[in-house]
Amino acid sequence: MKQTKNRKMLVYICTAGVIGALYTAITVLIGPLGNAAIQCRISEALCVLPIFTSAAIPGLTVGCLISNLITGCLWQDVLFGTLATLIGALGARLLRRLPYLTPLPTVVANTVIVPLVLAYAYGAEEGIPLLMLTVGVGEIISAYVLGLALYFALRRNATYIFRY
Numbered sequence: 705m706k707q708t709k710n711r712k713m714l715v716y717i718c719t720a721g722v723i724g725a726l727y728t729a730i731t732v733l734i735g736p737l738g739n740a741a742i743q744c745r746i747s748e749a750l751c752v753l754p755i756f757t758s759a760a761i762p763g764l765t766v767g768c769l770i771s772n773l774i775t776g777c778l779w780q781d782v783l784f785g786t787l788a789t790l791i792g793a794l795g796a797r798l799l800r801r802l803p804y805l806t807p808l809p810t811v812v813a814n815t816v817i818v819p820l821v822l823a824y825a826y827g828a829e830e831g832i833p834l835l836m837l838t839v840g841v842g843e844i845i846s847a848y849v850l851g852l853a854l855y856f857a858l859r860r861n862a863t864y865i866f867r868y
Contacts, residue, residue: 727768743843753854754806
C-alpha cells in the first residue's frame, strides 16, 4: 500500500516537472511574442492542463517562475506574474467540469495583474486601461484559443497521458 502511495507521489511530481519544463521551454523559445504590444505568451495555452491533472497547478506555477527568472523580469514581475499564473491554474482546476470556462481564470488574473506590473514596475506609459486591453487580447489568443485547441487535442487521450 505504501509503495502505491509513493509511486503516485512520484508520478505527480514528475508530471508537474514535465509541465513546468514545457511551460519554460515554450516561453523561452517563443519569447519575443510574449513581449510584443499585444503580449501573447504561447505557453499560457497550457492553462487548460488542470482539467486533466492537479499536478498542472505546481507545474504551471514553477514553470512561470523559472521563465520569468530566465527571461530577466524584474522581481515584481517574477512575484506577481507567478501569482497570476497560480491563481489562473487554481481557478482552472475548480472549473474543470466546464472546459469552455477553464481558461477564464487565467485570462482574468493576467489581465488584471500584469498591466499593473507593467505600469508600476516597468514604467509603461500606455496607461493601465490600454495595457489591460492588450494583455487581455493576448491572453484570449493564448489561453482561450490555443488553450481550448490543446484541450480538444488532448481530451481523447488524456486518460492515457495523465493516468496515475
